[in-house]
Amino acid sequence: MIELAKSHLKKVLELCGANRNCEYYPCHFDGQVCLWCFCPFYPCEDEELGEYIKRRDGTKIWSCVKCHWVHREEVATEILKEILSLTKNNSIDEGLQLLDDRELMLKIKDKIKAKYPNR
Structure with missing residues (x-):
């Protein structure tokens, strides 16, 4: 394999697989798919996937630290499709x-979640 192809393949594997080279890995669970490191549905406000938490300053922020759904291989692949x-x-x-249309993105999330429920 030529070096340019190897370099590109490395990027693909880091992005689409379990990026064990990442300093934050695993941020959700071992073996997670890291394609959606930054969730395209954030904040989804789906209480099966996350919750609002209080910041130190008292304001609220959506936390998806307990969300495993978007990091499952079949879900990550379906989102990409x-x-x-x-x-x-x-x-x-x-x-x-x-x-950038939030309504559209949440429809995509709901469609995929119906096919691959949170477990």
């Missing part, structure tokens, strides 16, 4: 603008 199907005919910037 949905996003790619919506954005395949757009430039990256157009795709990001489309996915």
